Amino acid sequence: MCVQLYLFLRLYLMSEPQPGASGTAPPAPPPVKKRKLAVKKQLSQREKKFLVNIYNHLEKTSPTYPSKMELYKTTSKIMDVSEYIVRDVMKHYTQNQEVPQPKERPANRAIIDKLDDFILSAIRRKVHKFYYDGELPTIAKIFTAVNEDDSLPNFTFGTMYRILKKLNFTYCKRSRKSILLDRPDLQIWRVNYLLKINEYREQNKKIYYLDETWLNEGHTCNYVWMDNDIKSSRQAFLGGLSSGLKNPQKGKRLIITHIGNEDGFLEGADWVFEAKKSDGDYHGEMDAHNFEKWFKMVLDKILPGSVIVMDNAPYHSRQLERVPNMSWRKDAIQEWLRSKNIAFETREIKAQLLTKFDKKKYVLKYVDELAASKGVTVLRLPPYHCELNPIELIWAQVKSYVGRNNKSFKMAEIKTLLNEGFARIGAKQWSKCVNHVLKEEEELKKLDGILDTTSDDTVVPLIIAVTGDTSDSDDDEDEDLNL
Structure with a gap:
């Protein structure tokens, strides 16, 4: 009934004015300025069903059988959409007896x-x-x-x-x-990290550095010598020259995980697999289950008493059990407290219940506990401090080698060049990178002292809480550390 009333009003407003009782046409109403609707990328499911109903109603109730183009035109005016949208929706409905589902578009990632x-x-x-x-x-x-x-x-x-x-x-x-x-809190994290790693070095413990990176089939050097005198492919052909190298497509992607120290890569500890996607954040291709499976293999290859430095990626940080927070139901928090033999009163609100335990005591990461069972310590890097991980410099060298020698831009060659790149990195290159990180650590120790002096007389700041940690390296080259 509502649809019919709506159609009647719209069609009535679009119709020509009829002559009045005196035989003269009534004065035309002042033109109504049509409100411009926001341009929509696509109609919703409900709007498409409404469009189909309007089209069918017009087709059945018209005194003369109209052409499809007239139906498209009238429906588009009523719905205030283009005729192309009406045509596409009705074409899909005629073929499938249902309106098309809205297309899901990938969300644009911020810069x-x-x-x-x-x-x-x-x-x-x-x-x-x-x-x-x-x-x-x-x-x-x-x-x-x-x-x-x-x-x-x-x-x-x-x-x-x-x-x-x-x-x-x-x-x-x-x-x-x-x-x-x-x-x-990040400054405290950094200071504690520097103190701990310095303590481990004084104890002569073996310190390994772990990280992941990626390589595309089309990986190549960003800079190349170009002949600026060649202006066109025709000029190059007539002169018996080439028009230069073209930038290849990204192609498929390899995800690479490895571990090493000043003695070189840990032999047989590389983990390389082909990603399902060729773009976007490669961390989405990783998962805790497969990483933990690989990590168990790594622990069998290193001696007890060693230290493994890694970042805080989600797949490195799976918790052994969930710990209550304000999003939990009150009865769920109470049940968790009972399981830990922690006393509480039933009349206490959630905020009070959450103060009954030390959260840090129960937030245990599976990887850390797995390493501890083997006598190995996991040391977490402070967020956004990849300069403290020497393997980032190693990745730059490996990628540089692959980029300089990649000719076919095929996955088979990428895998071969990757293995060659690993083989070219030995104790000498690793030692240089570790020594570079030691200098970075000393600079940060000095900086923290400077920050203490600089931050005197400050008022309470606005704290911007951002969580998460990513770590990957591009093919930036360090002249002092190249292969």
């Missing part, structure tokens, strides 16, 4: 989510450089410093602001001047 950890770490060091020089790192200064660096991408002012938030910097006031500081 900052596409930045690898090398670029993020480089931007972090730009901020710290201001501390070393005794300057206050305002966002305007950081924006200028990053965009003037040819080795880094150019960003807009707004994107730079979001990058700083992603890097867990806080924005506060100091003596009427703006200043950016590391979030306090």
